[in-house]
Amino acid sequence: MKNRIVTISRQFGSGGRTIGRMVAEKLGIPCYDHELIEKIAEESGFAKEYVQDKSEDATYGSRFINAFLSSRVYDGLSPQDYLWSVQSKVILDLAQKGPCVIVGRCADYILRNTADCLRVFIHADFEKRAERIVKLYGETDDSPEKRLREKDKRRSVYYHFYTEMEWGDACNYDIALDSGVFGIEKCVELIAGLY
Amino acid sequence: MKNRIVTISRQFGSGGRTIGRMVAEKLGIPCYDHELIEKIAEESGFAKEYVQDKSEDATYGSRFINAFLSSRVYDGLSPQDYLWSVQSKVILDLAQKGPCVIVGRCADYILRNTADCLRVFIHADFEKRAERIVKLYGETDDSPEKRLREKDKRRSVYYHFYTEMEWGDACNYDIALDSGVFGIEKCVELIAGLY
Numbered sequence: 278m279k280n281r282i283v284t285i286s287r288q289f290g291s292g293g294r295t296i297g298r299m300v301a302e303k304l305g306i307p308c309y310d311h312e313l314i315e316k317i318a319e320e321s322g323f324a325k326e327y328v329q330d331k332s333e334d335a336t337y338g339s340r341f342i343n344a345f346l347s348s349r350v351y352d353g354l355s356p357q358d359y360l361w362s363v364q365s366k367v368i369l370d371l372a373q374k375g376p377c378v379i380v381g382r383c384a385d386y387i388l389r390n391t392a393d394c395l396r397v398f399i400h401a402d403f404e405k406r407a408e409r410i411v412k413l414y415g416e417t418d419d420s421p422e423k424r425l426r427e428k429d430k431r432r433s434v435y436y437h438f439y440t441e442m443e444w445g446d447a448c449n450y451d452i453a454l455d456s457g458v459f460g461i462e463k464c465v466e467l468i469a470g471l472y
Numbered sequence: 473m474k475n476r477i478v479t480i481s482r483q484f485g486s487g488g489r490t491i492g493r494m495v496a497e498k499l500g501i502p503c504y505d506h507e508l509i510e511k512i513a514e515e516s517g518f519a520k521e522y523v524q525d526k527s528e529d530a531t532y533g534s535r536f537i538n539a540f541l542s543s544r545v546y547d548g549l550s551p552q553d554y555l556w557s558v559q560s561k562v563i564l565d566l567a568q569k570g571p572c573v574i575v576g577r578c579a580d581y582i583l584r585n586t587a588d589c590l591r592v593f594i595h596a597d598f599e600k601r602a603e604r605i606v607k608l609y610g611e612t613d614d615s616p617e618k619r620l621r622e623k624d625k626r627r628s629v630y631y632h633f634y635t636e637m638e639w640g641d642a643c644n645y646d647i648a649l650d651s652g653v654f655g656i657e658k659c660v661e662l663i664a665g666l667y
Contacts, residue, residue: 288643400643447640447648448483448595455646459666467662471654 279393283378283472284385286398286436286444289428290406290413292456292464293399294380299465301378304472309371310380313364316371321363323356331357332364333382334431335438361439385449386440397468398450401457474588476571478667479579481593481631481639484623485601485608485616487651487659488594489575494660496573499667504566505575508559511566516558518551526552527559528577529626530633556634580644581635592663593645596652 283300287293294310301308309316317332318325352359365387371377372392379388385396401409407421417424436444447453452471454464478495482488489505496503504511512527513520547554560582566572567587574583580591596604602616612619631639642648647666649659 398642398648445642447593447642447645448650450642450648451650451653453593453642453645453648455643458646463666471658 279391280372280374281376281395281472282372282384282388282392283395283397283468284388285378285380286383286385286396286450287381288400288406288445289425289432290410291399291401292409292461293397296397296399296456296461296464296468297378297380299461300468300472303465303469304376304378306376306378308378308380313367313371313379313382316367317360317364320367321360323360328360331360333435334428335434383436383440386436386442395452395468395472396450398445398447398453399456399464400445400453401455405457474586475567475569476590476667477567477579477583477587478573478590478592478663479583480573480575481578481580481591481645482576483595483601483640484620484627485605486594486596487604487656488592491592491594491651491656491659491663492573492575494656495663495667498660498664499571499573501571501573503573503575508562508566508574508577511562512555512559515562516555518555523555526555528630529623530629578631578635581631581637590647590663590667591645593640593642593648594651594659595640595648596650600652 283297283304285293285297285300287296297310298308314325314328314332317323318328321328323331352362354362364382368379368382368384368387369391371379372388385394388394403422403425406425410424411421419427433444436442442449452468454467456464459467478492478499480488480492480495482491492505493503509520509523509527512518513523516523547557549557559577563574563577563579563582564586566574567583580589583589598617598620601620605619606616614622628639631637637644640648647663649662651659654662
């Protein structure tokens with residue numbers, strides 16, 4: 278029997294990560310988010326910081342140029358494609374082990390044929406997300422709007438490149454929720470209730 | 473105080489209309505779907521069939537060409553733009569009257585500033601929708617796949633033209649649900665529960 282997995286894709290600042298943790302806690306199953314980065318770093322040999330930066334966001338500029346500029350190849354792959362292959366393997370292995378929540382990293386796509394997934398997308402409006410990232414990560418030289426736009430863009434490009442699907446297209450998820458409208462607690466309750 | 477309205481956008485064959493009716497029944501409020509066509513036909517002077525065909529789907533070919541070819545103008549507008557203006561007015565009036573469910577016709581966009589909306593999007597995978605439209609509307613010379621693709625395309629183009637937003641983009645809705653995954657009853661329960 279396929280394991281039941283909750284995959285959570287989320288807009289930056291929407292609280293998707295927190296929702297993932299709380300859903301996992303409520304269901305008594307593990308949640309993989311930062312743990313995923315550590316596992317991928319371990320298996321790939323890349324630094325955690327590199328994995329964190331590259332494992333779900335497109336790099337600035339063309340990925341093709343980045344790949345061209347990169348002199349090293351890993352198993353004949355560009356660093357990012359190699360990272361993608363390790364990441365896919367890590368996520369597939371975790372899904373084999375038992376039920377869990379996986380936050381981000383295209384897990385919905387990676388597990389499309391091998392696990393019984395509840396595919397969730399969490400979003401919120403600009404204002405609510407801006408407030409949240411300033412509260413969580415502090416102010417920077419860039420405006421919250423710029424940070425949100427850039428992060429969303431990078432995530433969306435990355436997702437599209439590896440999955441050929443549109444990030445945030447409702448049809449790619451079983452349920453999509455506006456955490457700004459319903460609040461974190463209600464989203465957790467809804468998702469855990471559907472599991 | 474703003475009236476509480478449920479707007480339901482839906483893919484063709486996803487059961488969104490049925491869900492709308494059942495939510496309204498559960499909440500004890502009116503549901504406007506076919507009734508909307510009658511009201512718009514009455515106010516605009518167009519035939520019901522014309523309203524049904526043009527009130528949420530783009531016509532084949534370029535709308536600009538259609539508008540160019542159309543010799544009559546209504547209040548200085550093309551027939552479709554005139555229909556849009558009447559439709560907007562009808563929907564705004566209904567939302568003033570009291571709480572209700574409105575199915576389709578860009579009501580989420582039309583009411584964005586004037587009502588307290590629970591904006592819902594209902595979708596399902598191709599297979600489930602194909603099965604549903606054949607059961608509901610029978611076979612035609614075109615394959616169910618072709619019928620679904622064309623209807624989705626027309627709805628999406630229409631929505632984008634009048635709202636400048638992407639139809640089916642999760643971010644445009646408070647909640648988006650896959651009725652094929654959860655079933656009609658569960659969707660009704662979730663939406664009514666969130667109202």
